[in-house]
Amino acid sequence: MTRARLLVTLLLISLLASVAFSQVRREPPVIDDPALELRLNKLSQELRCLVCQNETLADSRADLAEDLRDEIREQMKAGKSDKEIIAFLTERYGQFILYRPQVTPATYLLWFGPFILLLGGLAILFYYIKQRRDQIAEQPLSSDERRRAEEMLRSGSGKETA
């Protein structure tokens, strides 16, 4: 029993190890300019990996992300500014590559939509509360209702003391 369990554990470990070893990646480039790598890292935090779309270019290990980082590195070495590099990428991959979309007419809804919804919600809430308050204020108790209410209060307080 314990022996079987040990066997299974060993098998699992060897399986995991084989998975780990099969993920051979290309060698990371030799960092000859730490300042440039820092700049690259900072810029690629702002960019989207197109293969795994919820990852930044800095985090992604997709092949294309490596290529794009190489491309950005080359352009930085060639003296291009961050703005020029972003323009280069959006020309090819569109706004989608920007993790933080630019504020343009096409993205107004994206940027301001939530605030419009919030304001709309507040307006509806305000209107609703005001209407309710008016409704309550408009309806005084009739003499019959008043008599019944007093009766209830009286019998209620009577029970409490009993």
Next chain:
Amino acid sequence: MLRYLIPLGLFLVLVVFLAIGLGRDPREVPSPLINKAAPTFRLPQLQDPGKTFSAEDMRGKVWILNVWASWCVSCRDEHPLLIEYAKSGAVPIYGLNWKDKREDALAWLDELGDPYVLSAADLDGRIAIDYGVYGAPETYLIDQSGVIRHKHIGAVTPDVWKDKFMPLVQQLNREGAAK
């Protein structure tokens, strides 16, 4: 009555939005290159590395550039379809072999057949970046003046071929003949 209809109405609006959202493919990123000049390149040919191929060589023709690789699974699905489209002779199909090994790519074409007039070898993927490629297969339709008229991401299914590519090809050929 109204107090029940309003939530129902809101719910229906939500359902419509969600239905549209579910029907779309999130992997399909609209390309900014549509109706722009196809990026120029000059690459060695896959079969004959001594010769080169350039988008410029195709001036005056309507043609298709299909990005493929031997490691790409959907390309394998797409391949027999491409062979069929190529056989129909409607439009010449050229390949862009993306980040592949030459011997792998050649073996692949040997095994499965070659729908391409020729393939350009973009072994380091540099040209694919110019074309905004992020996943193979991707297919571009380029017109006589070298402008990208359509881009399809993923395998070109018979429906896509019939409904998207063929009408455009015919329209472009008509326009070309009229000139």
